[in-house]
Amino acid sequence: AQSVTQLGSHVSVSEGALVLLRCNYSSSVPPYLFWYVQYPNQGLQLLLKYTSAATLVKGINGFEAEFKKSETSFHLTKPSAHMSDAAEYFCAVTHRGGGNKLTFGTGTQLKVEL
Amino acid sequence: KAGVTQTPRYLIKTRGQQVTLSCSPISGHRSVSWYQQTPGQGLQFLFEYFSETQRNKGNFPGRFSGRQFSNSRSEMNVSTLELGDSALYLCASRTGTSSTDTQYFGPGTRLTVL
Numbered sequence: 001a002q003s004v005t006q007l008g009s010h011v012s013v014s015e016g017a018l019v020l021l022r023c024n025y026s027s028s029v030p031p032y033l034f035w036y037v038q039y040p041n042q043g044l045q046l047l048l049k050y051t052s053a054a055t056l057v058k059g060i061n062g063f064e065a066e067f068k069k070s071e072t073s074f075h076l077t078k079p080s081a082h083m084s085d086a087a088e089y090f091c092a093v094t095h096r097g098g099g100n101k102l103t104f105g106t107g108t109q110l111k112v113e114l
Numbered sequence: 115k116a117g118v119t120q121t122p123r124y125l126i127k128t129r130g131q132q133v134t135l136s137c138s139p140i141s142g143h144r145s146v147s148w149y150q151q152t153p154g155q156g157l158q159f160l161f162e163y164f165s166e167t168q169r170n171k172g173n174f175p176g177r178f179s180g181r182q183f184s185n186s187r188s189e190m191n192v193s194t195l196e197l198g199d200s201a202l203y204l205c206a207s208r209t210g211t212s213s214t215d216t217q218y219f220g221p222g223t224r225l226t227v228l
Binding site: 043107 | 118145147149156157158159162169170172204206208211213214216217218219220221222
């Protein structure tokens with residue numbers, strides 16, 4: 001079975017500050033990892049994904065994440081937060097042969113303050 | 115290219131009734147998945163269809179069912195609605211069946227059961 005743990009259900013940062021959203025996974029097989037963002041009353045939008053190629057993955061809107069097998073982590077970062085980054089972020093895991101079945105974390109609500 | 119569309123966007127039903135939700139995938143996408151999102155349980159996988167065949171199913175009771183048509187459009191049905199079925203139901207589509215393919219989510223259908 002696979003699982004994802006997102007530490008911190010709410011994270012608050014100042015505009016211009018570093019954004020760090022934490023994701024740890026558990027998987028008995030090599031994982032594929034994803035970060036999605038959800039704005040109010042909208043569906044999920046893919047930010048980036050790790051599919052066993054480069055461990056440092058760059059995504060949209062200046063976000064990036066690093067896959068660290070030794071730490072079973074896939075934390076999401078952005079050097080400088082913008083007001084428009086305020087949203088809920090979900091980390092998800094699947095594996096080869098896992099099809100469409102993504103296992104999601106419980107989400108982290110990011111608040112960006114002036 | 116138009117995104118994933120879901121209809122209706124909002125729905126109110128009473129306990130015991132049944133409901134059908136519709137999802138039109140992105141043109142050319144043959145794989146459709148459904149997820150349930152609730153504040154308590156988070157995002158949970160319901161089922162996945164490819165070429166009109168169910169390929170994967172989550173841990174939901176038999177009251178939840180789905181199907182896919184030859185044009186890749188999909189419907190999900192919930193019979194004998196319970197209060198706990200109130201949720202945002204998200205549909206996602208992608209081109210094929212590889213776990214590394216990006217899933218594109220629709221805006222969801224918000225179901226309220228009274």
